Amino acid sequence: MTPPAWKWFVEYTHPTQAHMHGVESFIYSGKTPYQVVEIIDTQVYGKCLVLDGKIQSAEHDEYIYHETLVQPAMVLHPAPRNILIVGGGEGAMLREVLRHPVVEKVLMVDIDKDVVELCQKYLTSWHQGSFDNPKVKVLYMDARQYLQETDETFDLIFMDLTEPLENGPAYLLFTRQFYRVVADRLSAGGIVALQAGSFNPRLIYCHAAICNTLKTAFPVVRSYAAYIPSYDGSWGFALASKLHDPLRSSGPEIDRRLQERGIDGLRFYDGETHRGIFSLPRDVRQAKRIEQRIIEDDQPLITY
Numbered sequence: 001m002t003p004p005a006w007k008w009f010v011e012y013t014h015p016t017q018a019h020m021h022g023v024e025s026f027i028y029s030g031k032t033p034y035q036v037v038e039i040i041d042t043q044v045y046g047k048c049l050v051l052d053g054k055i056q057s058a059e060h061d062e063y064i065y066h067e068t069l070v071q072p073a074m075v076l077h078p079a080p081r082n083i084l085i086v087g088g089g090e091g092a093m094l095r096e097v098l099r100h101p102v103v104e105k106v107l108m109v110d111i112d113k114d115v116v117e118l119c120q121k122y123l124t125s126w127h128q129g130s131f132d133n134p135k136v137k138v139l140y141m142d143a144r145q146y147l148q149e150t151d152e153t154f155d156l157i158f159m160d161l162t163e164p165l166e167n168g169p170a171y172l173l174f175t176r177q178f179y180r181v182v183a184d185r186l187s188a189g190g191i192v193a194l195q196a197g198s199f200n201p202r203l204i205y206c207h208a209a210i211c212n213t214l215k216t217a218f219p220v221v222r223s224y225a226a227y228i229p230s231y232d233g234s235w236g237f238a239l240a241s242k243l244h245d246p247l248r249s250s251g252p253e254i255d256r257r258l259q260e261r262g263i264d265g266l267r268f269y270d271g272e273t274h275r276g277i278f279s280l281p282r283d284v285r286q287a288k289r290i291e292q293r294i295i296e297d298d299q300p301l302i303t304y
Contacts, residue, residue, distance in 0.1 A: 009040055009048075011055055014203060019232045021045070021055075027122055032114040035162070039122050045230045049090060049123060051115070051162055058230035062092055062126060063267045065195075068226040068277060069237055070096035071269040073156050073193040075257050076244045080155045081105070084185075086143040086173065088160040089115040091127025097158075098130055099263050106136045107154075113140040144178055153187045159194035163206065174210055175295045179217040183242070191241045192218070199225040199234035201287040207236035208291035214240045216294060222246050223288070224277045226268070237277075251275050 006022035021042045028039040038050040046059030074080050085093050085108040097106055110116050161173055197206035214221045218240035225234045251271030
């Protein structure tokens with residue numbers, strides 16, 4: 001059988017594993033001071049943002065990723081007024097945060113201005129003009145430096161960062177030392193939520209290490225996950241808090257809070273979904289117990 005005459009993008013999820021995507025066109029390819037950036041248009045998932053060879057989000061399923069990362073923490077907090085987003089260059093996290101009318105200020109800190117500007121230009125369906133909202137301010141600098149130097153506190157801190165690769169732009173933002181800085185910059189009832197690596201039980205070491213490291217700074221740490229079709233797998237997230245526990249919120253309570261805030265238009269997240277994403281399968285729970293590593297400043301997690 002003759003294979004289709006596609007150009008193929010191959011994403012390596014491990015040195016011995018890869019996913020292939022048929023590409024309609026290559027929209028952009030270049031290199032910033034921090035990473036290699038590609039924007040491709042695929043036949044199945046539409047436009048995709050690719051950083052250092054890994055798909056960050058795709059046009060036709062990014063809502064799953066971004067609603068999963070943002071909405072649980074937003075709904076759990078009773079009054080999320082002052083928000084910090086670390087990374088999140090596509091602007092889709094801004095879009096999700098701004099759904100909540102109680103929000104007064106959103107600060108986005110991203111080290112890579114070039115990526116943000118490319119997303120503003122090419123990925124308009126992601127940000128939907130959120131960068132122009134008067135509640136939003138964007139700083140282009142190292143987030144760790146910003147948090148170490150500022151006296152401001154936040155109700156929620158979201159981190160949408162590339163994986164903690166050796167020599168990568170983000171690994172110092174996954175460490176025990178950094179999470180203690182994050183905890184100091186949260187208000188008394190503050191919550192932090194972040195993407196936290198593959199949920200594949202065979203590749204769980206990254207997710208488990210992130211959660212173990214968060215536990216050195218927060219009394220409440222919960223894993224959760226959602227299947228992301230363009231990743232061809234379940235992806236892990238983590239929510240950490242000084243007070244709020246997502247396992248204590250029932251499905252009807254989540255739906256009531258969404259309704260009270262006038263949140264509509266969500267395509268993935270609701271009360272029933274909340275219960276599902278925080279219910280971990282047994283194999284993942286067992287795999288996480290085996291992995292006990294904590295990430296230190298001088299020990300990047302992923303070296304391949």
